[in-house]
Amino acid sequence: MTVPSSTAVQRRWRLSSAPLLEVEWDGERLLYHGASGETHFLNATGARVVERLREGDADLDELLAALDPESLGIAPELLRDQLDALLTRLDELGIVIGTTTA
Amino acid sequence: MRIGDLSDGELARQVRARPGLDVRIGPFLVNLRLGLCEPLPLLQRMWHDYPLEPSAGIRDFHVSLDHNGWLRRWWRPQARFTVDGRSPFQPLAAAHHFPMLEWGLNWCVARRGHHLLMLHAAVLERGGRALILPGAPGAGKSTLCTALAHRGWRLLSDEFALVCPQYGRLLPLPRPIPLKNGSIGVIRDFAPEAEIGPAFTGTRKGTVAHVRPPSAAVARMDEPATPGWLVFPRWQAGADTQLEPLSRSDAFLLVASNAFNYELLGETGFITAARLVERCGCHTLSYSNLDEAIVRLGALAEAAA
Numbered sequence: 001m002t003v004p005s006s007t008a009v010q011r012r013w014r015l016s017s018a019p020l021l022e023v024e025w026d027g028e029r030l031l032y033h034g035a036s037g038e039t040h041f042l043n044a045t046g047a048r049v050v051e052r053l054r055e056g057d058a059d060l061d062e063l064l065a066a067l068d069p070e071s072l073g074i075a076p077e078l079l080r081d082q083l084d085a086l087l088t089r090l091d092e093l094g095i096v097i098g099t100t101t102a
Numbered sequence: 103m104r105i106g107d108l109s110d111g112e113l114a115r116q117v118r119a120r121p122g123l124d125v126r127i128g129p130f131l132v133n134l135r136l137g138l139c140e141p142l143p144l145l146q147r148m149w150h151d152y153p154l155e156p157s158a159g160i161r162d163f164h165v166s167l168d169h170n171g172w173l174r175r176w177w178r179p180q181a182r183f184t185v186d187g188r189s190p191f192q193p194l195a196a197a198h199h200f201p202m203l204e205w206g207l208n209w210c211v212a213r214r215g216h217h218l219l220m221l222h223a224a225v226l227e228r229g230g231r232a233l234i235l236p237g238a239p240g241a242g243k244s245t246l247c248t249a250l251a252h253r254g255w256r257l258l259s260d261e262f263a264l265v266c267p268q269y270g271r272l273l274p275l276p277r278p279i280p281l282k283n284g285s286i287g288v289i290r291d292f293a294p295e296a297e298i299g300p301a302f303t304g305t306r307k308g309t310v311a312h313v314r315p316p317s318a319a320v321a322r323m324d325e326p327a328t329p330g331w332l333v334f335p336r337w338q339a340g341a342d343t344q345l346e347p348l349s350r351s352d353a354f355l356l357v358a359s360n361a362f363n364y365e366l367l368g369e370t371g372f373i374t375a376a377r378l379v380e381r382c383g384c385h386t387l388s389y390s391n392l393d394e395a396i397v398r399l400g401a402l403a404e405a406a407a
Contacts, residue, residue, distance in 0.1 A: 019369065021369060021372055021373065023354075023376045023380070025349065025350035025351050025354075025379075025380075026349055026350065026351065028349070028351040030351060030354060030372075030376065032369060032372035034368070034369060037365055037368055039358060039372060041351065041355075
């Protein structure tokens with residue numbers, strides 16, 4: 001597990017290497033995490049984050065860009081906070097791994 | 103040969119002696135021995151159509167029902183259920199012999215059938231497509247299942263939806279349907295042709311009486327069905343009949359929480375449950391009137407035909 005979020009450091013995020021299986025219905029995505037055996041529900045934001053991380057590592061700014069705050073109709077700062085909380089939660093669940101860079 | 107083809111004497115002899123009776127019930131081969139004679143008449147009625155397979159190679163369960171010790175034959179008689187020589191439950195009153203045997207078999211299936219995704223659900227079939235009725239106790243699953251099984255739907259199972267991971271089909275396990283308390287009278291009125299066994303009073307589930315699985319359902323228990331509909335029923339006194347669509351993600355959540363072994367199967371459980379939901383129309387059903395509920399469910403089948 002990585003250290004809690006802090007604005008003082010920039011972290012890069014990647015998906016864990018454990019198998020992730022997904023299905024999507026009506027904009028809701030179900031994620032099966034092979035390492036824990038747990039099934040999780042992701043909303044559209046969560047699903048886009050996982051999609052982006054499948055393409056490669058990303059930091060918070062890169063993930064924010066992928067989410068396109070304007071299209072979501074959420075203020076960028078609010079979305080940033082929500083994204084930070086989401087990544088911390090996904091990290092706790094073992095789905096993503098954050099690494100701190102200087 | 104079927105159980106019903108055996109004379110009373112021959113059934114009693116085979117079930118008391120080694121190696122016991124090898125009975126095919128759906129995908130399972132059950133080896134049965136009885137140390138008490140009380141269940142025999144009901145066994146012959148309720149298991150009447152099950153085929154005997156004395157030469158089958160693999161027995162899934164060795165089950166027996168015996169007196170719980172010498173003293174308990176005479177003083178407050180008790181019966182003990184064993185599977186493969188072990189007793190998973192405390193002994194029960196010997197008078198509850200047949201419910202105990204059926205509950206014991208449920209336990210066996212739930213504990214051993216892990217090559218399949220198992221949901222706590224009734225399953226019926228029409229036009230080759232399966233109607234899956236997952237239900238918590240009290241949801242009216244068995245009552246609705248019995249009613250449908252006597253109104254043109256083929257009974258696959260009252261208790262287990264057995265989903266084959268490889269092909270996603272539903273495997274039949276047609277067994278006696280245990281009606282409880284008020285449901286017994288409801289079905290007696292609704293389907294007088296249903297063959298209902300004696301009422302066992304004072305069981306842990308109240309009064310229980312079993313409905314014999316229709317012969318046609320047992321005769322076709324080698325015919326699986328493809329998923330058709332997932333309907334989550336809820337009986338409520340005085341409720342209007344409402345069949346409402348349910349989102350697939352909500353249906354998935356309910357399926358996973360209703361399964362005996364979703365987590366145990368890991369990825370296979372996820373993939374099998376997801377494919378099941380994907381192939382089904384998903385609904386909730388609130389009802390108090392059996393006739394109306396059957397009409398609504400029949401309309402689903404007719405629309406798909």
